[in-house]
Amino acid sequence: MASESINKKKGKEEEPKKLNIALLTIGFHGDFKEATKITILTLAQELQRRGHHPIVISDKREETPEFEILHGIPVYRKAISKLFQPFFIFHHFFSQPLALKDVEKKENMQFDVIHNFSSAPLLALRGALARSLSGNKHCALVHTIKSRSKYQLGSTFLARFLNVADAITVHSICIKDELQRYGAKTEKLHHIPSHIDLQQFVPMDKQHHRQHHPELGYTADDLVVFYYGPFTKRKGTEYLLQAIPLVWEKNPKIKFLLSCKKQQLSEEYEQLIAELGICKGEQAKNLYILFSPDHIPPYLNMTDLVVMPYPELIATESNPSCIIESMACKVPVITSNLPELKEIFASIPRLHDALFFEPKNPQAIAAKILLLADDASLRKKLADAGYRLAQGYDLRKVVSEYEGLYQRIMAKIKS
Incomplete structure (x- = not known):
């Protein structure tokens, strides 16, 4: 005792x-x-x-x-x-x-x-x-x-x-x-x-969330590319916007969902969107700008590919949350070929050719989007590998x- x-x-x-x-x-x-x-x-x-x-x-x-x-x-x-x-x-x-x-x-x-x-x-x-x-x-x-x-x-x-x-x-x-x-x-x-909180960012049923957001008009067959975050130069949003018409030249059916706070859609970006003509005519239905959603995971989980076009990592976390969150939801991510970002994916070098594009290059971004859009098997490999990596965060x-x-x-x- x-x-x-x-x-x-x-x-x-x-x-x-x-x-x-x-x-x-x-x-x-x-x-x-x-x-x-x-x-x-x-x-x-x-x-x-x-x-x-x-x-x-x-x-x-x-x-x-x-x-x-x-x-x-x-x-x-x-x-x-x-x-x-x-x-x-x-x-x-x-x-x-x-x-x-x-x-x-x-x-x-x-x-x-x-x-x-x-x-x-x-x-x-x-x-x-x-x-x-x-x-x-x-x-x-x-x-x-x-x-x-x-x-x-x-x-x-x-x-x-x-x-x-x-x-x-x-x-x-x-x-x-x-x-x-x-x-x-x-x-x-x-x-x-x-x-990130892995109890909040989890894989969910894609079709379920598409059906619960009829305002977006997505069907089971649509391929949806997602970007979320501020529309700023430090995030490289302009390069993605410039890539959209290049993608549509080859595949006009690809949908783009972009999310930001309303006040972050400045006059500069409104003017760029107008100049690119991506919100006009028949193609306008394939671009949707979502303002300040309360909860990102449902939107992440209804998409097929996330694009994060950083020009450089200045005033932005070297492990960007958007990338890790996407991986945790088992959504494939493509991003800029920068040392800090390559470090995140260092353990999967076989997928680097699919993962990375040259920074500040709309043509390179468009080419990677088209590559992944045409290859469901490659998207799955990226999604599975990313999901495993996300567990470490x-x-x-x-x-x-x-x-x-x-x-x-x-x-x-x-x-």
Whole structure:
């Protein structure tokens, strides 16, 4: 009995500590269509489900409150003095650390982990400032780089600044190698991929969803090509639009379903669509632009092929969620021949010829669409291989990796 009591006590002592975790980011507001916000939110929700206490700390904008609960997660925001707001770097450097100090006071607690998200290595200093202002000067500090920054001050050339963190996580080996080359310490770099919720993105019956959306007019025999995401240059939407008439020259029956937020269909893209003539005449019925669907999986599952025409991966996750989500739904994906994207599919080199097209090349995009449209067997091979790869990006698996990293850093600091 004494031995049993000791074992129970020992087991209880070894139970991992439930952590207070600050997630530092920018632009975290109520619109959760953007991939980076979705991944931070779902990370917070899964950490919360495991008994931890995550709090998102962001910058304050005019339309956002200083505090709110978003999808079950506490979100604090702080505006800095209007004197500094016009200066981008001041706003993004000071607002979250100052908010973190306030949060600890309001919540009567101290953070065990500060997890800082920014594509700019220079903003690792934001995390360091937050730790210096925290009541717990020995909390773990993690910096995650989700993509390449579009700003000069975000260059990987400034990678040495990342060494102020206890750990640096990246979604791509390409970026990891580049950061290491520019001075980030090897022992601090960790490759942890982006994540999606594999319980939400699952294969579904194609015909069922086509029948439930009669407004689209799709029949069982239609071949539907899908793109979803913002209409912007960083996503390469213009190259896909330019490819559509080239596809129709060879196969006028192919349908295109494009999805974005209404406000993202700018005058520039409306003009391009008008110039291409793809919304006029008989062919107009084969192009449908869907605005802000509440739930993407049903639309994904009614399509035959997803096209993601990235010109480069700047200000876009190096493991783009759209690609992983499509694969998880067993929908074949074709995309640009870029190092980070090739890394996702590195284990299936035999399918690279079908998968990739030259970036910024509408003719190459059209040729790949036509190739896959004519070959159901090849589409199935891509879909099956992609589905297997998507399992490695599961939310629960990735959060376990972060959880383990937090615990290892804390143990090292304690020792």
